Amino acid sequence: MTRPVCVLVGAPGSGKTTVGRALADTLGVDFRDTDLDIETLAGKPIPEIFVDEGEAHFRTLERAAVAAALASCDGVLALGGGAVLADETRAGLVGHVVVHLSVELSDAVKRVGLGAGRPLLAINPRATLKHLMDQRRPLYAEVATATVVTDGRSPEEIAAEIAALLRR
Numbered sequence: 001m002t003r004p005v006c007v008l009v010g011a012p013g014s015g016k017t018t019v020g021r022a023l024a025d026t027l028g029v030d031f032r033d034t035d036l037d038i039e040t041l042a043g044k045p046i047p048e049i050f051v052d053e054g055e056a057h058f059r060t061l062e063r064a065a066v067a068a069a070l071a072s073c074d075g076v077l078a079l080g081g082g083a084v085l086a087d088e089t090r091a092g093l094v095g096h097v098v099v100h101l102s103v104e105l106s107d108a109v110k111r112v113g114l115g116a117g118r119p120l121l122a123i124n125p126r127a128t129l130k131h132l133m134d135q136r137r138p139l140y141a142e143v144a145t146a147t148v149v150t151d152g153r154s155p156e157e158i159a160a161e162i163a164a165l166l167r168r
């Protein structure tokens with residue numbers, strides 16, 4: 001059965017996309033990101049999906065994209081920051097190797113900047129990010145089989161720790 005080597009979850013700015021690419025390079029496997037899958041399928045960037053069809057529609061596309069990727073990806077899979085909000089997605093992650101990239105608010109704020117390309121962070125990124133992180137922390141913990149701290153560390157260092165963890 002095809003399954004991802006590793007699924008990455010975490011808050012916006014935790015580095016799922018950046019660390020995921022580095023990890024896939026290290027392991028010599030493909031990298032897949034459900035945010036990119038959604039954009040490809042919809043034929044437009046995520047901020048446009050939010051504006052044209054709304055967040056609820058985006059979440060519907062996201063549930064389908066995650067289910068499809070879990071069934072067909074055999075490399076490193078990064079999920080969108082809010083994917084774990086869906087009960088269906090959390091249930092679908094059971095039995096997978098799921099790494100939570102943890103990040104504290106101060107590093108996350110530095111990394112997302114003014115929230116460009118992240119529709120939920122378009123207004124008051126720091127306060128919104130704090131709210132999202134408080135709401136989602138228990139959900140990341142629920143699905144994770146391991147947690148890797150990312151604060152003050154380079155993507156390469158984090159990828160190396162995950163690669164070592166996968167070899168155990």
Ligand SMILES: Nc1ncnc2c1ncn2[C@@H]1O[C@H](COP(=O)(O)OP(=O)(O)OP(=O)(O)O)[C@@H](O)[C@H]1O
Pocket residue numbers: 010011012013014015016017018019035080081082111112118150153154155158
């Ligand atoms: N460990 C790190 N140290 C410093 N900067 C980082 C680190 N990880 C990621 N970044 C930077 O932070 C920004 C956000 O990273 P990235 O897009 O990988 O986050 P993400 O978790 O995929 O976010 P999203 O949930 O919005 O998809 C990028 O500019 C990236 O270069």
Ligand SMILES: O=C(O)C1=C[C@@H](O)[C@@H](O)[C@H](O)C1
Pocket residue numbers: 011012035046079080081082083117118119120132
């Ligand atoms: O945190 C979120 O809810 C999101 C994170 C991004 O990865 C995208 O999936 C989208 O911008 C929503």
Ligand SMILES: [Mg+2]
Pocket residue numbers: 016017018033035078080
């Ligand atoms: Mg990403």
